[in-house]
Amino acid sequence: MDVDFAWTAVAFILTLLTLSYLLGDNPLFRLAAYLFVGVSAGYVAVILLFEVIFPRLVVPLIFGSASEKLLAVVPAVLSVLLLFKLSTRLTTLGNPSMAFLVGSGAAVIIGGAVSGTLFGQIRGAIQPFALTQSGNVLQAGSQLMGGIILLIGTVLTLIYFQFSARRKANQQISRSAAVQAAAFGGQIFIAITLGALYAGILAAALTALIERFDFLRTAIQTFLP
Numbered sequence: 684m685d686v687d688f689a690w691t692a693v694a695f696i697l698t699l700l701t702l703s704y705l706l707g708d709n710p711l712f713r714l715a716a717y718l719f720v721g722v723s724a725g726y727v728a729v730i731l732l733f734e735v736i737f738p739r740l741v742v743p744l745i746f747g748s749a750s751e752k753l754l755a756v757v758p759a760v761l762s763v764l765l766l767f768k769l770s771t772r773l774t775t776l777g778n779p780s781m782a783f784l785v786g787s788g789a790a791v792i793i794g795g796a797v798s799g800t801l802f803g804q805i806r807g808a809i810q811p812f813a814l815t816q817s818g819n820v821l822q823a824g825s826q827l828m829g830g831i832i833l834l835i836g837t838v839l840t841l842i843y844f845q846f847s848a849r850r851k852a853n854q855q856i857s858r859s860a861a862v863q864a865a866a867f868g869g870q871i872f873i874a875i876t877l878g879a880l881y882a883g884i885l886a887a888a889l890t891a892l893i894e895r896f897d898f899l900r901t902a903i904q905t906f907l908p
Contacts (some may be wrong), residue, residue, distance in 0.1 A: 843869030
């Protein structure tokens with residue numbers, strides 16, 4: 684049997700198993716989901732083994748210089764301690780490794796959010812006001828209008844997530860009318876953004892679905908004599 688034909692048959696069967704979810708949750712769909720999770724876990728394990736553990740931990744410990752071995756001891760010890768999380772009695776021994784993972788992960792996420800998202804948002808809000816880069820008056824006006832809308836949307840959205848308020852004499856806590864109006868405007872911008880994101884996800888899903896149906900049609904034509 685031709686290898687391409689065999690893989691086409693496997694992909695055809697798995698596609699049908701996945702699309703069987705249209706009829707509701709069933710064992711066929713769960714079989715496809717289990718295969719996907721298992722293959723993904725195996726792929727990640729192989730990548731970690733041959734791209735991280737062997738070249739960056741095992742090789743330096745065995746064939747590295749004295750300084751490389753000393754540096755590799757730290758992740759080796761943390762890795763061994765992390766294995767104790769599998770035991771209910773010795774789980775506390777893995778807490779240093781978990782603390783290191785959580786701390787370093789939080790630092791990377793916060794650093795990426797500040798440098799990539801916050802600074803990027805600031806640059807994106809400032810850039811449209813650089814009218815020297817525009818070619819003509821019409822383009823400059825369109826760029827300025829877009830920058831103003833972007834700036835207003837950013838400010839109103841930030842105000843929406845501002846929850847501090849003054850306590851009134853009757854012990855009720857409420858924000859001022861101006862803040863409430865600005866927060867409502869921010870809520871509108873958030874709704875528009877979520878709608879656009881949902882439309883993009885839906886368009887991508889429909890594109891993938893159309894591609895699968897086209898694959899099924901092509902596969903059926905291949906199977907037929």
